[in-house]
Amino acid sequence: MTETGAPQVVADGSAAAAAGSDVRCRFAPSPTGYLHVGNARTALFSWLLARRNGGTFVLRVEDTDRARSTDEAIEILIHSLRWLGIDWDEGPEVGGPFGPYRQTEGLDHFREVTDRFLEAGTAYRCYCTPEELEDRRRAALKRGETPGYDGRCRTLGDKERAAFEAEGRSFAVRFAMPGNDIAVHDLIRGETTFPAADLKDFVIMRSNGVPTYLLAAAVDDVRMKMTHVIRGEDLMPSTPRQLEIMKALGAPPPAYAHLPLIVGPNRQPLSKRFGAVAVEHFRETGFLPEALVNYLALLGWSFDEKTTFLDRAQLIGAFDVSHVSRNPAVFDLQKLEWMNGHYIRESDDERLAGLAGEFLSAAGIDADPQLVLRAMPIVKERIHTLAELPGMLRFLFEDVTPDEKAAAMLAGDHVATLRAALSALEPLPDWTADAIHQALGGLKESLGLSSKQAFQPVRAAVTGTLVSPPLYESMELLGRERSLSRIRAAVDAAG
RNA sequence: GCCCCCAUCGUCUAGCGGCCGAGGAUUUCGCCCUUUCAAGGCGGCGACACGGGUUCGAAUCCCGUUGGGGGCACCA
Numbered sequence: 356m357t358e359t360g361a362p363q364v365v366a367d368g369s370a371a372a373a374a375g376s377d378v379r380c381r382f383a384p385s386p387t388g389y390l391h392v393g394n395a396r397t398a399l400f401s402w403l404l405a406r407r408n409g410g411t412f413v414l415r416v417e418d419t420d421r422a423r424s425t426d427e428a429i430e431i432l433i434h435s436l437r438w439l440g441i442d443w444d445e446g447p448e449v450g451g452p453f454g455p456y457r458q459t460e461g462l463d464h465f466r467e468v469t470d471r472f473l474e475a476g477t478a479y480r481c482y483c484t485p486e487e488l489e490d491r492r493r494a495a496l497k498r499g500e501t502p503g504y505d506g507r508c509r510t511l512g513d514k515e516r517a518a519f520e521a522e523g524r525s526f527a528v529r530f531a532m533p534g535n536d537i538a539v540h541d542l543i544r545g546e547t548t549f550p551a552a553d554l555k556d557f558v559i560m561r562s563n564g565v566p567t568y569l570l571a572a573a574v575d576d577v578r579m580k581m582t583h584v585i586r587g588e589d590l591m592p593s594t595p596r597q598l599e600i601m602k603a604l605g606a607p608p609p610a611y612a613h614l615p616l617i618v619g620p621n622r623q624p625l626s627k628r629f630g631a632v633a634v635e636h637f638r639e640t641g642f643l644p645e646a647l648v649n650y651l652a653l654l655g656w657s658f659d660e661k662t663t664f665l666d667r668a669q670l671i672g673a674f675d676v677s678h679v680s681r682n683p684a685v686f687d688l689q690k691l692e693w694m695n696g697h698y699i700r701e702s703d704d705e706r707l708a709g710l711a712g713e714f715l716s717a718a719g720i721d722a723d724p725q726l727v728l729r730a731m732p733i734v735k736e737r738i739h740t741l742a743e744l745p746g747m748l749r750f751l752f753e754d755v756t757p758d759e760k761a762a763a764m765l766a767g768d769h770v771a772t773l774r775a776a777l778s779a780l781e782p783l784p785d786w787t788a789d790a791i792h793q794a795l796g797g798l799k800e801s802l803g804l805s806s807k808q809a810f811q812p813v814r815a816a817v818t819g820t821l822v823s824p825p826l827y828e829s830m831e832l833l834g835r836e837r838s839l840s841r842i843r844a845a846v847d848a849a850g
Numbered sequence: 851g852c853c854c855c856c857a858u859c860g861u862c863u864a865g866c867g868g869c870c871g872a873g874g875a876u877u878u879c880g881c882c883c884u885u886u887c888a889a890g891g892c893g894g895c896g897a898c899a900c901g902g903g904u905u906c907g908a909a910u911c912c913c914g915u916u917g918g919g920g921g922c923a924c925c926a
Contacts, residue, residue, distance in 0.1 A: 385926050410911060418926055492923080496885045501852045502922055527924045544855070553853050553922075561924040568926045592921045593853065615856075615919085618889045624917060653862065660864040680856095680863075683884090683919060687861050701891075735887035745888095795885080810885040822887045 364417040380487075380583045382443075383572060385417045386428035390435035393617040393625060396651045401585040401676040402441045403652070412444030413579060416457040419571050430448035431752070435634040438714065439644050440667060442793045443457075445579075445787035457756060458571050465566035468574055469528050469559060475604045477744065478559060480526040481508040489771075503555035504529065504664030528560035530570075530600060537595035542612035543679045545641075549595045557596055561650040571598035577606040585612045585676065612676050615655055625686055641714060641741030642808050643702065646695040654681045664697065696739040711744050718745035722752050733824045747824060749833055755841065764821065769812035770849045775802055776813050777842050787833040788827035795827070816845035820825030 382398040384390070390398075402696065405412035414436070418424035433447060445451025455461040472478035481504075488504070494504045509531060511519075519526070532555065538548045558568035566574070576584060576597075591613045601608045619625045625632050630642070637647055649665055658665060658673045698705065708728040715722040727748065734747045749755075757765055777796040799809040814826050817838055823829055830838045 383926095387926085417926070423925075425873095481924090488923080496851070496922095501853045503852095526922095529924095550853065555922085558924050563924080565924090567924065574924085587920090588855070589920055590926080593926085613855085618919075620861085624919085650862090655862090657863055657874095659874090663875055681857050684863090685861055687876070690862065693876060697887085734888095736890095739888095792885090799885090801913065806885050814886060818886095820886090824884055824887080 358673060361825055369828055372752075374408065376409045376411075378405060378408040378583060379413065379579070380405040380410065380585060381413035381576070381579065382417050383415040383417050383575075384432060385420060385423070386425060386432055386567075387420070387423040388431075388834060389429055389635050390758075391625070391632050392634060392637075392651065394437060395435070395634050395643045396617065396654060397585060397587055397614055397646075397711055398436060399439070399651055400612075400656070400674070400676065400679070401583075402443075403670055404583055405444075407674050410582075411444045413451070413453075414443040415575060415580070416447060417568065417577070418457060418573060419568060420458050421459065421565065421567050425587070427674055428840060431492075431635060434710075435638075439634065439648055441560045449842055456726040457577065459565070461740055464563060464578070465560070465571060465574060466564065469570070471567070471604060472530065472559070473528065475603070476531070478528050478530050479511070480516065481511050481529045481556075481558070482511075482516075482524045483508060484524070484525045491609075493551065495722060501553060503525065503553070504557070506556050506674050509556060525562040527558045527562045529556040530559045530597070532556055537597065537598060538589075539594045539611065541591075541594075542610055542676050544613065544681060547591075549592070553734045554595055558729045559600070569596050570594055570600060571827070573600040574604070576609055577601055577604055577778075581609045582769050583612065583676075584609045585614060588613045588616050606655070613678065614679065615681055617654060617686050620684045620685060622683075622685070628677070631688060641743070642695050642699045644693065645740075646698040649698070650691045650694050654686070660702055663694075682706075699738060700736050702735070704735070707731050707735055707741070710741055711748075714741050714744050715748065719747070720745055720752050722748065726751055726832060730824070733821055733828045737747075737824065750818040750820070750823065750829070757815060757819045761815035761819050764815045765810055765845050766810075770799075772802065772809060773810050773816060773846045773849070776809075777839065777846065780839060780842070783835075786831060786838075788825075788831045789828040791830050812845075813842065 365806075382394075382401050383400075384394055387537060402412050404410075416424075416429055416432075418429075429447065436443075442585070443449060443569040445453060446456045450456075458465075473480070483504075491501045491505070503594050508526075508529070523561055532551075536548050536551050536747050537554060540546050557569055558567050559711050574592075574595075594611055594613075594803050598608055619841055631637060634647070638644070645666065648667065648670070652665065652670050652674075653663070656674070658669075665670070705728065708731050709723060709732075712724065719801065730748060730751060734744065738744060738747060774797050776795060779798045780791065782804050783794055793812065795809065798804075799806060800810065810826055811821060814823055815821060815832055817823075817833065833841075
């Protein structure tokens, strides 16, 4: 295992000489929870590469860790991907010629491959128990050595094997690494060589007959004829091992591209502590899928030196995996919010009003959909997420109790202003924003008040707050009776 | 401990030897617009981690240092 041959370039992207509609990419998540934004970006880039080439995009569920994988997680995964608008040509719910697309549904195949490797001598049975391995691992670490399997079961004789079997020991199957350095070619990073000494024999088949990720992903990538594998940087060290598996399979490897990780503001991996990591969470907190997609696309990739907004079609037309950045990107929630605000303003009112319902009722507001729709033009340009809608629209559907600042204003000496407003507003023949504007504008003149002095008390009375959508339009939406009675109530309260 | 990756404004990035006294976006600050808040317009602050090379010339190439990150499982 220590002899070091000349580095061999095993994956030079030859299988990926495939172009155009021959391109096959996949997203292969483990269903262990929600769809993390980092994985969402991986899915997006892979999808973009497939769509860019008119190729095929595959969704494959890697659930070989049976303890952590759940059906519910698969549903969330599918839901989140669909919400983002990332569709797949082969995979769960759509089928395809290379099924099953859920690894635990095709375990026999992995077992057959393992048996073949065993026969060919590229794999062997290892009788070491997890406990023994853990002890040795810790001891190696303590001695300052590189932990990793020492290969002791590789040379077991028939007698020793029989002895272990007689002992009742179960075995796992390990892949026998060739003992030479292995070079990996990456579309984003170029060539990297992994020293033979660090490429220890690894388990491909657990004692319970379920393959490990290292085997399952490699075998399926070959079986499903993948031409490009885009995945997270954390998987880079597994590439030389999977390259060897593919070599043993006699299959040309796909081209690899390892994406830099997405980290939190503290440069640590994005965690729940940061707040927002699940795609589902972004949906629930009022983000639009096109905003998240646009933002994610720009995390590690850029079109040129000035383009910021790219819709789906533009992304597909422009995406180039070789221009992806190599350094980890900090997830900037503020920028996402800004971008979301942009997409909200771009959206048509009908769609937004439809989306608003969920947020309004979550806030306990029983809203009239028609009124929400009519209000949309004046509110959509002042929010960054849909979650801000209830706060902005509440006064239209519920009686207001002035907040602290509004109450303070109403308690001040503004009764005269409110009275004047009342008498200017009451005789209005048409209750329109324009008419209200005229009336209040005239009052401002006659009383010699500044705009602020004239309008803020009215705003406080009508909306219960000092910050609201534009006053005239708000009053038009609220309607004559409710607007006037709120002003009257304020006058009465002030004595 | 060992292996691998990475390093441009606070953040996302453009830059692939001279066009860079470093461009865009976001954040922040100021001004304009303005009925509040937004949106929009204009402007300001703000970066090539450090040290050696190579070269006529380096943010761009090489080496080292430092600093981040990833990996070293019968997890993926």
